[in-house]
Amino acid sequence: xxxxxxxxxxxxxxxxxxxxxxxxxxxxxxxxxxxxxxxxxxxxxxxxxxxxxxxxxxxxxxxxxxxxxxxxxxxxxxxxxxxxxxxxxxxxxxxxxxxxxxxxxxxxxxxxxxxxxxxxxxxxxxxxxxxxxxxxxxxxxxxxxxxxxxxxxxxxxxxxxxxxxxxxxxxxxxxxxxxxxxxxxxxxxxxxxxxxxxxxxxxxxxxxxxxxxxxxxxxxxxxxxxxxxxxxxxxxxxxxxxxxxxxxxxxxxxxxxxxxxxxxxxxxxxxxxxxxxxxxxxxxxxxxxxxxxxxxxxxxxxxxxxxxxxxxxxxx
Numbered sequence: 001x002x003x004x005x006x007x008x009x010x011x012x013x014x015x016x017x018x019x020x021x022x023x024x025x026x027x028x029x030x031x032x033x034x035x036x037x038x039x040x041x042x043x044x045x046x047x048x049x050x051x052x053x054x055x056x057x058x059x060x061x062x063x064x065x066x067x068x069x070x071x072x073x074x075x076x077x078x079x080x081x082x083x084x085x086x087x088x089x090x091x092x093x094x095x096x097x098x099x100x101x102x103x104x105x106x107x108x109x110x111x112x113x114x115x116x117x118x119x120x121x122x123x124x125x126x127x128x129x130x131x132x133x134x135x136x137x138x139x140x141x142x143x144x145x146x147x148x149x150x151x152x153x154x155x156x157x158x159x160x161x162x163x164x165x166x167x168x169x170x171x172x173x174x175x176x177x178x179x180x181x182x183x184x185x186x187x188x189x190x191x192x193x194x195x196x197x198x199x200x201x202x203x204x205x206x207x208x209x210x211x212x213x214x215x216x217x218x219x220x221x222x223x224x225x226x227x228x229x230x231x232x233x234x235x236x237x238x239x240x241x242x243x244x245x246x247x248x249x250x251x252x253x254x255x256x257x258x259x260x261x262x263x264x265x266x267x268x269x270x271x272x273x274x275x276x277x278x279x280x281x282x283x284x285x286x287x288x289x290x291x292x293x294x295x296x297x298x299x300x301x302x303x304x305x306x307x308x309x310x311x312x313x314x315x316x
Contacts, residue, residue, distance in 0.1 A: 149202025
């Protein structure tokens with residue numbers, strides 16, 4: 001059994017189609033079919049069910065697939081380790097992010113671009129998902145790092161660096177009756193149509209937990225993954241948005257934020273797998289790069305805050 005054959009098998013299993021698998025591998029389709037037939041003859045069992053319009057794994061194929069993936073990952077890891085010893089970091093880093101990352105001051109595009117400039121042999125991919133999906137993807141090894149929300153302590157095997165820890169607020173348009181309020185209780189909030197991030201996000205989990213602890217059942221009228229869209233919906237009088245305070249940045253001319261009582265907080269964090277699991281040299285390098293960049297960002301943020309404090313106090 002050859003590694004190339006395993007690579008073909010994994011591609012067909014993931015694409016559920018010989019043609020797409022061949023295109024992904026940049027080879028002719030008959031060659032893919034022939035190589036997988038050789039594996040099946042060697043094992044004495046069919047790995048793929050070709051009877052339908054899509055190719056499906058047989059029971060045996062489903063059992064073999066994890067081992068095929070592990071073999072390919074082991075070879076890739078060995079090559080990456082050798083490259084690391086020779087001074088060239090190469091490989092692939094998969095990065096996950098929540099949609100609310102776009103509303104924060106951390107410049108993710110610049111962070112990725114700087115890493116690419118320093119390590120051009122490392123391929124970077126970026127995808128968006130809910131916090132729960134990202135954390136599960138980290139644990140399962142489907143992604144290497146994530147910028148994710150946190151509703152509780154991270155799961156075992158995951159380390160985090162908290163980027164922001166801020167209060168959630170109720171956001172309304174300036175014409176809303178609540179626009180004169182500075183605070184609002186959860187009981188009052190539960191009487192209104194709410195606008196919030198969908199289930200599976202850390203922010204939504206924080207909000208749901210707060211209502212559950214108060215024995216309240218809120219009504220969510222609108223759900224979407226983009227906090228800025230949700231704020232705009234609130235500004236048009238369609239309900240009360242419950243979002244991180246930072247969403248209000250520069251929008252006080254159209255929106256009003258109300259503090260929640262009791263307070264509810266949301267956290268955004270950079271997360272990665274610990275050394276207890278398989279971590280590639282490229283992923284370790286990306287973690288180091290990002291933590292260094294975040295430390296510089298934190299220092300710059302503190303300097304800005306200090307300057308603002310001096311200006312506000314009137315001290316020379």
